[in-house]
Amino acid sequence: MQMNQIGNAAVETAGRKIGEVILSLEHISLAFGGVKALTDISFDVREGEVRAIIGPNGAGKSSMLNVINGVYHPQQGRIVFHGRERRAMEPHKAARQGIARTFQNIALFKGMSVLDNLMTGRVTKMHHGLFAHMLGFGPGRREELAHRQKVEEVIDFLEIQHIRKTPVGRLPYGLQKRVELGRALAAEPSLLLLDEPMAGMNVEEKEDMCRFILDVNDQMGTTIVLIEHDMGVVMDISDRVVVLDYGKKIGDGVPAEVKANPHVIKAYLGAGH
Amino acid sequence: MPHPGLAQTSSLDTFPRLLRHHASVRPAKAAVREKEFGIWQTYSWADAATQVREIACGLAELGFRRGDRLAIVGDNRPRLYWAICAAQALGGIPVPMYQDAVAQEMAFVMDDAEIRFAVAEDQEQVDKLLEVQATAPVLAHILYDDTRGMRHYTQRGLMSLDELQRHGQARHQREPQFYDLEVDKGAAGDVAIMLYTSGTTGTPKGVMLSHANLLLTAKNAADFDGLTEHDEILSYLPMAWVGDNIFSCAQAYVTGFCINCPESAETVMTDLREIGPTYYFAPPRVFENLLTSVMIRMEDAGAIKRWLFHHFMAVAKRVGPQILDGKQVGLLDRLHYGLGQLLVYGPLRNVLGFSRVRVGYTAGEAIGPEIFSFYRSLGINLKQLYGQTEGCVFICMQPHNEVFADTVGPPAPGVEIRIADNGEVLYRGPGVFQAYFKNPESTASTKTADGWVHTGDAGYFDARGHLKIIDRAKDVGLLTDGNLFAPKYIENKLKFFPNIKEAVAFGDGRGQVCAFINIDISAVGNWAERRNLAYAGYTDLAGRPEVYALIRDCVEQVNADLAADEKMAACQIHRFLILHKELDADDGELTRTRKVRRRFIEEKYGTLIEALYDETKATCYIETQVKYEDGRSGMIAADLKIEAAQVFALGGAKRAA
Numbered sequence: 001m002q003m004n005q006i007g008n009a010a011v012e013t014a015g016r017k018i019g020e021v022i023l024s025l026e027h028i029s030l031a032f033g034g035v036k037a038l039t040d041i042s043f044d045v046r047e048g049e050v051r052a053i054i055g056p057n058g059a060g061k062s063s064m065l066n067v068i069n070g071v072y073h074p075q076q077g078r079i080v081f082h083g084r085e086r087r088a089m090e091p092h093k094a095a096r097q098g099i100a101r102t103f104q105n106i107a108l109f110k111g112m113s114v115l116d117n118l119m120t121g122r123v124t125k126m127h128h129g130l131f132a133h134m135l136g137f138g139p140g141r142r143e144e145l146a147h148r149q150k151v152e153e154v155i156d157f158l159e160i161q162h163i164r165k166t167p168v169g170r171l172p173y174g175l176q177k178r179v180e181l182g183r184a185l186a187a188e189p190s191l192l193l194l195d196e197p198m199a200g201m202n203v204e205e206k207e208d209m210c211r212f213i214l215d216v217n218d219q220m221g222t223t224i225v226l227i228e229h230d231m232g233v234v235m236d237i238s239d240r241v242v243v244l245d246y247g248k249k250i251g252d253g254v255p256a257e258v259k260a261n262p263h264v265i266k267a268y269l270g271a272g273h
Numbered sequence: 274m275p276h277p278g279l280a281q282t283s284s285l286d287t288f289p290r291l292l293r294h295h296a297s298v299r300p301a302k303a304a305v306r307e308k309e310f311g312i313w314q315t316y317s318w319a320d321a322a323t324q325v326r327e328i329a330c331g332l333a334e335l336g337f338r339r340g341d342r343l344a345i346v347g348d349n350r351p352r353l354y355w356a357i358c359a360a361q362a363l364g365g366i367p368v369p370m371y372q373d374a375v376a377q378e379m380a381f382v383m384d385d386a387e388i389r390f391a392v393a394e395d396q397e398q399v400d401k402l403l404e405v406q407a408t409a410p411v412l413a414h415i416l417y418d419d420t421r422g423m424r425h426y427t428q429r430g431l432m433s434l435d436e437l438q439r440h441g442q443a444r445h446q447r448e449p450q451f452y453d454l455e456v457d458k459g460a461a462g463d464v465a466i467m468l469y470t471s472g473t474t475g476t477p478k479g480v481m482l483s484h485a486n487l488l489l490t491a492k493n494a495a496d497f498d499g500l501t502e503h504d505e506i507l508s509y510l511p512m513a514w515v516g517d518n519i520f521s522c523a524q525a526y527v528t529g530f531c532i533n534c535p536e537s538a539e540t541v542m543t544d545l546r547e548i549g550p551t552y553y554f555a556p557p558r559v560f561e562n563l564l565t566s567v568m569i570r571m572e573d574a575g576a577i578k579r580w581l582f583h584h585f586m587a588v589a590k591r592v593g594p595q596i597l598d599g600k601q602v603g604l605l606d607r608l609h610y611g612l613g614q615l616l617v618y619g620p621l622r623n624v625l626g627f628s629r630v631r632v633g634y635t636a637g638e639a640i641g642p643e644i645f646s647f648y649r650s651l652g653i654n655l656k657q658l659y660g661q662t663e664g665c666v667f668i669c670m671q672p673h674n675e676v677f678a679d680t681v682g683p684p685a686p687g688v689e690i691r692i693a694d695n696g697e698v699l700y701r702g703p704g705v706f707q708a709y710f711k712n713p714e715s716t717a718s719t720k721t722a723d724g725w726v727h728t729g730d731a732g733y734f735d736a737r738g739h740l741k742i743i744d745r746a747k748d749v750g751l752l753t754d755g756n757l758f759a760p761k762y763i764e765n766k767l768k769f770f771p772n773i774k775e776a777v778a779f780g781d782g783r784g785q786v787c788a789f790i791n792i793d794i795s796a797v798g799n800w801a802e803r804r805n806l807a808y809a810g811y812t813d814l815a816g817r818p819e820v821y822a823l824i825r826d827c828v829e830q831v832n833a834d835l836a837a838d839e840k841m842a843a844c845q846i847h848r849f850l851i852l853h854k855e856l857d858a859d860d861g862e863l864t865r866t867r868k869v870r871r872r873f874i875e876e877k878y879g880t881l882i883e884a885l886y887d888e889t890k891a892t893c894y895i896e897t898q899v900k901y902e903d904g905r906s907g908m909i910a911a912d913l914k915i916e917a918a919q920v921f922a923l924g925g926a927k928r929a930a
Contacts, residue, residue: 152310157421162539164311215422 016218018239019047023068023191023223028077030063030247037063038074039247045191050217050224052234054258055244056267061227062104064244065193068225069094069101081191095124100189102180104196104227110169114179117168118154121186122147154185158212174205181212185220192216194226198233206230210237235259243267286461287484289325289362291526293456296322299502299529305351308536308544316351318529324352326452328359328434331441332390333451335414335432339364339458342386342467344412346370346379346402347394349508349521349534352418352434356392357512357522361465361484362456365390368467368479369513376404382469383409386479386710392434395419403428461485467710468515468662479710480515480662490665490704491523493686497670498632502529504551505629509541515662516636520554523665545626553633557640560655563625564644585613586650593618593650598674618651627653634658634670641769642678649676657681659742663719663726664688665704669740680739690740696731696757697746731759733840743841748871750781756843758786760871763844766834770827771796775856777869778846779882785847787885789878790824791856797823812853812911821916824851828918836921845920848885850893853911859900884915891915 024044030037038060045051053061066072068079070089078085081097089099100121108117125147126133132140155161158178163171168179177197184192197213198206214237216222228234234241235255243251243264250263258264285291295304300319307314316324337343343360345367347353357367368386370379372394382388383405391412393399399417406412414430416437417423423433445452465484469477494500508521521532530552535544571582592606602610622628633648633655640657648655654673659681660666668690671682684690688702701724708716720726731749732742743749743759750758758780767776767790775791792815800823801808808814832845856862862874875882877897884893896910 149310152312156310159537161311161536162543218424219421 016048018049021045022047022082023225024080025064025068026078026080028064028067028074028079030060030067030072030074036247037072038067038244040077041244041247041249042077043242043249043252045223045225046240047223048217048221049239050213050226050237052238052241053225053227053244054229054231054234054241058246059244060247061244062195063247065101065195065225065227069099069193092124095187098188098190099193100184100187100191101193102177102184102195102197104199106173106176106180108168108176108180108183111167113165113167114160114171114182115151115155115164117179118151118182118186119147121183122150124187150188151186154182157185157215158182174201174208177201177205177209178212181209181216185216185222189222191223191225194224194228196227196229198228198230206233213237286488287361287456287459287463288358288465288488288522288526289456289459291488292318292322292325292358293453295526295529302502302529303531304525304529305354305532305534306548307351307534308540308547311536313533313547321351321355324355324438325358325362326445327438327441328352328356329362329441329455330444330452331434331437331439332359332365333363333455334440334444335390335437337363337365337390341365341390342388343367344370344383344386344388344391344402345512346374346391346398347372347418347512348538349510349512349517350394350418351534353392353394353512354508354522354532356416356434357466361459362452364455364459364463366464366467366481368469369511369518370469371511371513372398374401376401380405380408381477382479383412385469385477386467387411390414390416392416393418396422399423399426399431459484461488464707466518468513468518470662478712478715481707481710482515482518482665482704483707486665486704486706487518487523488527489687490667490685490702491519491527493703494519494667494670495524495528497672497686498552500524500528500530500552500632504528504530504631505548506530506532506552507535507541507545507548507550508532509535509538509544510554515666516554516660519666520552542626546624549626549629551629551631553627553630555633555635556637557635557644558638560635560640560648561644564647567621567625582617585617586647588613589618589650590646593652594646594676597649597652597654598676614652622651622653627651630654632656636660636681639765640678643769645678658685659740661726661728663706664700664702665706667704668700668702668728671739675737675739677737677739680735680737680741682740683738684740690734691725692733693727695746696733696743696749696759698728698730698732698740698742699725700728701725731757733757735838735840741840752780752786752843753782753784754843757840758844759841762841763788763831763835763846764869766831767827770830772800772823773827775863775869777856777871777874778844779875779885780844783886786844787882788828788846788849789874789881790828790849790851792820792824792851794855811855812909815851815853816911816914821851821914824849825916825918832918832920836923839923842921842923846918847920848888848915848917850881850885850913850915853895853913854897854899854909857899859902860898881913884913 021044026042028041029039053064055061063072067074070091073088078087079089128140128143155164160178168176198209210233217224240253241255241258243258245267250267251258251261285294295318301317303315304318304321305316343365345353345356360367370382379401389411391402393402393415399415402415416432416434418434420433461484463484464481465487467479467481469479506520510517525532533548535541571579588609592602592610595602596610630653633653635655636658656671656676659669661668667685668688669681670685688700691699693699705724705726729746730742731744731746732740735741743762748760752758760778763778764776767773772793773790774793777789778786780786794811797820801814806819814820828846828849835841835845862870864870881893881895884890892912892914894912896908898906899909900906
């Protein structure tokens with residue numbers, strides 16, 4: 001591991017490695033009754049990149065994320081993930097295939113400790129049944145130890161050692177967000193979906209969160225798709241940006257392109273500017 | 274592993290030789306623990322010796338020569354401690370630096386010590402060092418412990434400690450004798466560490482301490498307290514502070530005990546509980562905060578628990594210290610205390626992480642007698658010491674069973690103390706520093722030719738032979754009758770009362786001592802509310818006769834206390850007044866660190882001082898300009914009452930005011 005890092009140093013200086021397309025969404029349309037949430041949207045995500053989805057309120061950003069991890073099933077279009085095509089994903093299958101996510105409104109178990117919450121992120125990777133784990137020794141125990149080790153690495157990574165045993169409900173908002181990221185990381189995802197990871201945070205918390213997101217991307221090589229409102233943050237940390245407005249795609253490209261796109265300016269600032 | 278034949282010939286008078294000794298005598302015993310990934314990882318003395326050797330050989334590969342300085346920047350981490358010893362093994366001088374220093378502060382030290390090599394804990398410290406490097410290009414090699422976030426750093430001279438150690442291993446394989454030969458070149462008189470004093474007065478000075486300084490002092494103190502290899506400490510104090518070098522390095526190397534590095538600065542309290550150290554040091558502030566948090570939590574506890582706590586704390590206050598000192602205590606009290614031990618003291622000690630503390634120390638500033646006796650009554654053997662960087666910490670220390678809140682104890686073993694005519698404390702002993710780095714003038718003005726060191730503190734020995742530190746020597750004055758006047762000593766005594774926030778004593782060149790008092794608005798305000806005493810604000814409350822009575826009571830208690838002490842009896846407070854406004858840093862009356870600016874106050878409130886010394890005056894009118902937080906200023910006017918306090922004759926008999 002250590003040797004590899006040093007060996008790669010020369011290659012890495014040019015920047016991070018962005019690979020092949022791993023997820024492509026083609027002509028996705030999603031409607032709830034007569035309400036069209038998404039209309040004919042296509043974009044792709046490359047391995048190792050930070051891909052942002054932005055847009056005004058109600059543009060369909062969260063719906064898009066929900067389509068990717070299979071909570072919503074689009075009426076039209078197809079999703080290709082790691083070369084396998086399907087009409088729709090299923091959430092549990094998505095999780096097993098290495099897609100993890102966080103939620104706009106924190107969805108943690110408030111009464112459980114940070115450690116236990118992170119352990120739930122390992123559920124899809126547990127092989128022994130309920131009874132083996134209830135015994136407290138034997139294979140179930142060994143498995144739990146291995147998972148605990150992984151979780152401890154995440155705790156170390158996110159610098160939350162001091163709240164390891166604290167019930168999540170007692171933590172301030174910014175730390176809860178960090179714990180939620182931790183739970184997603186505990187699943188060792190290859191694709192991480194973040195739904196407004198910085199909403200409601202103060203400047204310092206945002207800076208910390210940005211650093212963690214970049215570190216996850218850089219050190220773990222995780223591909224990240226994030227929804228974010230804060231334009232400054234989006235433009236700073238993402239490689240490519242998709243812009244949605246009223247369920248339609250109005251822009252796609254590197255941050256500088258998107259910033260110059262007249263449709264995007266119109267959607268954000270209104271006509272006449 | 275020690276080279277056969279060499280280990281026997283060299284004595285154990287340097288850090289690297291002691292390390293080699295422990296690695297052969299107690300190879301499997303724990304030397305260092307560090308909590309990582311939620312688990313206490315243990316490194317034995319043999320592991321430590323290997324790590325130190327690898328780092329040393331790696332440094333040698335990079336061109337580290339005898340006499341080179343190695344900067345160490347970071348929190349307490351095992352590898353940073355090993356880097357210290359590695360530098361010492363090569364005859365270099367480690368220079369630990371405060372981890373929270375900003376780059377400019379570091380730049381001074383880096384420049385002054387001409388540092389070529391630095392070991393940093395993590396990315397944060399590396400960033401600062403790189404910033405320093407821009408202005409101090411002498412710094413050629415930066416080594417770092419934690420590789421997190423360091424992948425894209427391509428600056429020249431950056432290397433992880435892992436890689437350094439791989440070079441070290443290779444060097445050791447090529448030249449297996451190299452390390453042991455280097456260790457054998459060391460001498461007890463070599464400089465073992467250089468510590469920069471904080472520099473509250475002028476620029477920081479590098480204090481050079483030799484192996485003999487540190488190890489002899491550490492040995493004396495360890496023998497004094499009966500420390501053995503079975504002791505445990507938590508290493509959480511800054512590595513740049515002399516105390517950590519004594520407790521975590523010198524005493525650990527002398528006795529072979531185990532040091533424990535906390536997981537992070539935020540987890541220290543949890544880690545303390547888990548480790549349960551047997552030997553513990555903390556500044557008074559820490560003990561004060563702990564006590565406050567206990568008291569606040571007790572207020573929130575249920576009625577039964579609260580009653581139990583208060584009942585048994587009263588018992589502990591009465592007999593606890595005597596039981597700890599092994600004095601005669603009645604059987605009934607003993608049983609009562611035993612029950613308290615079971616129900617309150619034991620569990621409380623456990624929560625605080627003090628269950629196993631055999632020896633605890635505090636030092637640095639005056640500790641409130643209430644706070645001090647709280648811990649002692651719980652059965653925690655908390656003691657005081659007096660020390661300085663220039664003397665390797667231990668100048669005075671309290672023996673078991675001779676512990677008092679107001680003294681710092683008799684001279685430490687091997688240390689001689691002399692009081693100069695102006696009251697300044699001078700000491701001489703095995704720990705006296707070699708010199709200030711590149712600063713012969715300062716060395717000459719601090720250390721005399723025959724080895725006496727000026728502490729800059731004024732003090733005296735009391736009847737029990739214990740040293741009492743009263744003030745900074747430059748602040749100590751004389752009353753007209755020739756008695757010593759130590760303002761801070763009197764002010765501290767006043768400030769130990771919760772109702773008094775700040776006090777300023779006057780008396781230098783005058784016949785008697787008088788004082789300004791600042792009430793603590795939250796404490797006195799609370800007291801007034803409980804008495805249904807209505808008040809309009811600070812100025813109004815401060816002028817109330819009831820408040821004057823409350824404060825006079827405090828002043829008279831201080832007087833009674835001072836009267837019991839032959840040297841200080843003349844410092845009793847004759848007249849006092851309560852100021853109409855809080856002393857404030859914004860108005861220039863306090864420094865930003867809340868220290869009283871004596872000269873400024875004397876000028877600003879000259880009329881009040883004159884009135885204090887004019888026995889015919891009972892009130893004095895004053896108008897004061899104040900600055901508000903938004904930058905505006907205004908005037909406060911008040912007619913301040915001046916009251917006389919009762920003073921006592923030496924020994925406590927009453928004397929007319």
